Amino acid sequence: MYLGLDIGRQYVKMVTVEKSRDEYKVLDAGLRLVPELNATYDPEKIDHTHWVMAVKELLRQQGLNPKRVKSVISGINGSSSSIKQITTMEMPSDELQSAMTFEARKHIPMDGTDAVIDYQIFGSNSREIDKIDVGLVACTKGVINSHVSLLRECGLKPGIVDVNPIALSNAVTFVKDIPEDGLVVIVDIGAVTSSLVVYGQGQEFFTRDLPLGGYHFVKETAAKHEISYTDAQDLLFKEGLSCMIKTSADDGIDNVRIAERTVYDNLVEDIRRSLRFYAKQTGQSFFLKIFLTGGAAVTPGLADFISSKLNVDTAVFNPFENINGGADFSVTNPNQYTVALGLGIRGGMERE
Numbered sequence: 280m281y282l283g284l285d286i287g288r289q290y291v292k293m294v295t296v297e298k299s300r301d302e303y304k305v306l307d308a309g310l311r312l313v314p315e316l317n318a319t320y321d322p323e324k325i326d327h328t329h330w331v332m333a334v335k336e337l338l339r340q341q342g343l344n345p346k347r348v349k350s351v352i353s354g355i356n357g358s359s360s361s362i363k364q365i366t367t368m369e370m371p372s373d374e375l376q377s378a379m380t381f382e383a384r385k386h387i388p389m390d391g392t393d394a395v396i397d398y399q400i401f402g403s404n405s406r407e408i409d410k411i412d413v414g415l416v417a418c419t420k421g422v423i424n425s426h427v428s429l430l431r432e433c434g435l436k437p438g439i440v441d442v443n444p445i446a447l448s449n450a451v452t453f454v455k456d457i458p459e460d461g462l463v464v465i466v467d468i469g470a471v472t473s474s475l476v477v478y479g480q481g482q483e484f485f486t487r488d489l490p491l492g493g494y495h496f497v498k499e500t501a502a503k504h505e506i507s508y509t510d511a512q513d514l515l516f517k518e519g520l521s522c523m524i525k526t527s528a529d530d531g532i533d534n535v536r537i538a539e540r541t542v543y544d545n546l547v548e549d550i551r552r553s554l555r556f557y558a559k560q561t562g563q564s565f566f567l568k569i570f571l572t573g574g575a576a577v578t579p580g581l582a583d584f585i586s587s588k589l590n591v592d593t594a595v596f597n598p599f600e601n602i603n604g605g606a607d608f609s610v611t612n613p614n615q616y617t618v619a620l621g622l623g624i625r626g627g628m629e630r631e
């Protein structure tokens with residue numbers, strides 16, 4: 280059994296999966312709020328102890344004894360790591376490991392001594408026959424050490440530490456058939472940041488963290504309506520983007536004024552800029568689809584808004600729709616588990 284554990288800044292999420300032969304089966308999924316109940320959510324105030332408590336409570340809630348969990352796969356945020364796709368000759372894995380360590384120094388602006396390197400083979404290069412595309416991942420020892428000590432404090436034995444953007448692409452690739460031509464975009468809208476990933480078969484992998492998430496959606500709703508964070512959350516979950524648009528009644532004479540720029544416009548602008556950057560760097564701009572994941576993906580009206588502004592088909596992604604066992608349990612917000620599922624799947628992926 281593999282336990283995929285996504286330690287987010289508002290919720291910790293877990294998905295357990297099992298692999299027999301080549302088939303994955305999802306066993307269970309669950310989540311837990313990170314801050315203590317009834318507290319007003321403030322991401323700035325979350326620290327190590329809150330996460331430890333939340334993970335412990337989550338495991339208890341799902342009936343898992345941390346001591347018995349043999350294989351836990353957890354993830355580091357895109358903003359604390361750096362991921363770069365490179366193309367290299369095909370070679371045995373021990374050689375690849377040292378080649379990657381060498382490559383990392385060239386590609387990733389870090390001091391070298393303080394970097395931890397990992398990689399994942401994406402597949403054969405589409406242009407050069409004997410070459411492969413590799414996702415090279417680096418982060419600092421400080422980030423890894425603090426992550427690993429958090430897991431230990433939860434009573435878990437640390438296992439594979441992956442990075443969330445790669446977990447996202449693993450989950451989407453697992454559930455959806457990725458077309459041979461064109462690019463798929465994933466936007467994981469969490470609480471504090473949104474992780475954008477662009478990839479496709481034989482295409483360059485790209486990721487960037489955008490500084491907006493559900494927390495900002497709620498804050499803006501609260502400010503606009505002059506209500507508390509929790510009331511704003513209720514209103515937002517029910518009405519979504521429409522509660523940001525003034526009705527003509529309270530608009531009065533102001534309705535001729537150009538509509539204010541909302542947090543959603545800013546998010547769209549950030550996505551647009553990232554896609555433009557990708558197109559410039561790679562010469563590829565055939566964006567087929569945007570999948571929204573993360574808790575705030577279901578904000579009513581958001582997928583349609585993004586789709587109409589960017590002119591790319593946009594939909595909320597359900598990681599359990601095409602996996603054995605996915606229909607055997609129910610969760611309210613399946614999209615919120617995409618990273619956790621991707622991490623669980625990673626446990627069953629052997630490195631060639």
Ligand SMILES: Nc1ncnc2c1ncn2[C@@H]1O[C@H](COP(=O)(O)OP(=O)(O)OP(=O)(O)O)[C@@H](O)[C@H]1O
Nearest residue numbers: 287288289290469470471472493494573574575578
């Ligand atoms: N039904 C809903 N409608 C709209 N937004 C929702 C809904 N349920 C949860 N959210 C939002 O989802 C966000 C939490 O999502 P998620 O669990 O993906 O974040 P996280 O992983 O904890 O945060 P981060 O990725 O920034 O560390 C919150 O901001 C919350 O307001």
Ligand SMILES: [Mg+2]
Nearest residue numbers: 287288469470
């Ligand atoms: Mg998250």
